[in-house]
Amino acid sequence: MYDLETLKTFDLIIDARSPREFKEDHVPGAINLPVVFDDEYAEVGTTHRTDPMRAYQIGVAYSLRNIARHLELPFFRTSKRATILVYCFRGGKRSKLWTDALETIGYKVQRLPTGWKGYRNWVRATLEDVPTKLRFNVLSGPTGCGKTRLLHALRQAGAQILDLEALASHRGSIIGGIPGHPQPSQKYFDTLLLEEISRLDIAKPVWIESESKKIGQVQLPTSLFEAMHHSRLFSVHTSMAERVLMWHREYPHFGKDPVALVEKLSYLKSLVGGTTVAKWKELAERGDIDALFESIMVDHYDPAYTRSTNKNYGKLGEITAIHLDTLDSSYLAGVAAKLILDDDMLPAPALR
Structure with missing residues (x-):
């Protein structure tokens, strides 16, 4: 039943x-x-x-x-x-x-x-069992590099994907909440996740973004989290100019109220230092949004993401680098098609 x-x-x-x-x-x-x-x-x-x-x-x-x-x-x-x-x-x-x-x-x-x-x-x-049977291709990369847009391009190109952030109604990190879209309860997130996983063909790879154990207030099943860390890793690289544009698209509410953004990040003072937080506050108050977004990425998110990647994926062998010239949808469609073709030509990894 x-x-x-x-x-x-x-x-x-x-x-x-x-x-x-x-x-x-x-x-x-x-x-x-x-x-x-x-x-x-x-x-x-x-x-x-x-x-x-x-x-x-x-x-x-x-x-x-x-x-x-x-x-x-x-x-x-x-x-x-x-x-x-x-x-x-x-x-x-x-x-x-x-x-x-x-x-x-x-x-x-x-x-x-x-x-x-x-x-x-x-x-x-079931959530502790099924993820161990799936073969994942993990998209890694710092905040704003276009991982989610590339993931969606892969789906449009015919690949199987698992969009954890969409299921969680959250983009990850302390500022990842989506205005007007409350997160599901942990129990309902599990239900949504299992429903999505049940649609997947275990004979084909599943593209997924690298995520922390928690996405906002919901937590990933241990088996899925561990399976991601034993999978093929694709490291996404994008220019800072494109990443800043992505932040404008992803976080328009912070572009309108940059002071609120800095207030949300004030708890980072012990990590990044008072001087950096003071710089963010100054940029926010004078409305220099591009410089603020860039500084938050360079001074906090990029180092934090590097530490997390080294910790969780440091023991993997070869990592495939993906260099994105732009995050334009037509360009990403071409990248996605090539990734699918190249992946089809690679031998399947050994079972864990």
């Missing part, structure tokens, strides 16, 4: 948990039809501490009313004998209430074994 292809065979997947639980994580393709809503769930829980029987009475009353309203949705207004999967936290009372109602109507219903909790355990176990 804990298989994404099997889950796709159902006409409808109902998550019977509260909206708060659903928002934190849910089975791909599920819709939230709560047996009890957040405030109702809290009321039942509070009552259960002193009067369990009364709590169940309140919960069942809410459940019957909520299920009755859900059954007015368009999906249930047909005579189709649909197959439906229902789950709650552990596959207990909430999913049973839904299952009993649906079976009475005549639907073919299954309950997810041990509910979302069982699904979550399966996700975690």
